Amino acid sequence: MSQQTADLKFTQSHEWVRDNGDGTCTLGITEHAQELLGDLVFVEAPEAGRRVAAGDACAVVESVKAASDVYAPLAGEILSGNEALADSPELINQEPYGDGWIFKFRPDSMEALGELMDAAAYDAFVEAEG
């Protein structure tokens, strides 16, 4: 477990979620996911104000080879997309847990966050997935 991921939660669809401590969360895709996708060239972030249900496809990341959906892990409201990705989608490759975040959202309830994997469980999940 790296320092970068110690406070993050993870989904089986390879998103990470950070609890910002003020009722909001930040979401991105994992180091493993960006590695599988390869060089990212386009990101379609969700619009602010949009309501999402858990499991909704709400953003799209496109690498040179493929497009991939990004899913909302919890129900809530989108607050903002990462505007820096419009000009520099490669931030996701360079800093998936930092400047390469994709959107911020306000979950209806933080409780479900606890059901997501922690970094150790996610690492084991990735290994088992092969």
Added chain:
Amino acid sequence: MTRQTALHAEHLAAGAKMVDFAGWDMPLHYGSQLDEHRRVREAAGVFDVSHMTVLDLAGPGARDFLRHLLANDVDRLKQRGKALYSCMLREDGGVIDDLITYYLDDGRYRTVVNAATRDKDLAWIRKQAEGFELDIAVRDDLSMLAVQGARARELAAGVLGGEDGAGALDLGVFHAAELGERFVARTGYTGEDGFEIMLPNEQAASFWRALLAAGVAPIGLGARDTLRLEAGMNLYGTDMDESISPLECGLAWTVAWEPAERDFIGREALERQRTAGGLRRFVGLVLEERGVLRGHQPVIVEGIGEGETTSGTFSPTLGVAIALARVPAGTGERCEVEIRGKHLPARVVRPPFVRHGRSCLDGQ
């Protein structure tokens, strides 16, 4: 079981991410597809294309056979070593494969066909060859490396060394020469200058290492696709297949109608299509908004009808999304592409998009 080229261990040593391609375990990239793309445009890269099939056709009937088999005419090849790009067609005009044929000597030709179509190509060629006096040899003993890029000729010639290097530098565009055990052709698939080099399998690894030592970067299949698409070159299986005639995939220029008495397979069908008219256009598209074009997205041409992209990508050189597309006759300069339910505006252009590292879009 996936097949491996003679360079398999070299790919692993270079840190390649390997993927199954047409039954071959091939490098997708060695770290970053975008970096590899740029390396070819700016300097030089080497691709292992040994999975492609090399055929030698030799015998007194070889010329007549190829004049029957191919939509282009090998009689256009007057000089030894000259290469010809052609489609191999079904009777109904559908494309079985696209290939390059080199004229080696009287009664001796070399042809390179795609990896994914190997079995059906060989079966077709052998069947059509009945009644012609020639031998067909599959050259699985040869490896093939493509060295491409702005500095490719200079660097590859240095590795070939001495007289062979000088001989390679003397080659005209789309010409080849047998230099000792090696066959060097000034052909490629990236829109850059360079060579495709065939050599005995047992020499492939040391030649590969020498190229890398000379500063040539290893390039995977990922960048091969973005480079060829920028160069506006067709990919078999996505831009064309057996359901499409060369007249509708931008390859009408490869059909040799003259002399009129040459009876190549598919001729009648192509003549009927040409006479009937209304053929779909094969064009380039440049997306005018952010996004990425992919193959087989709907193309909407207002007041005319619908077409589809046949292959698309984000162009690393141009920084925009580009595609090849088949669109209705009468399509003008504008269209829309449907991406995930949204209609985004695109400009219709004439491929290629990039040639020798420079944009071809200005002035179009």
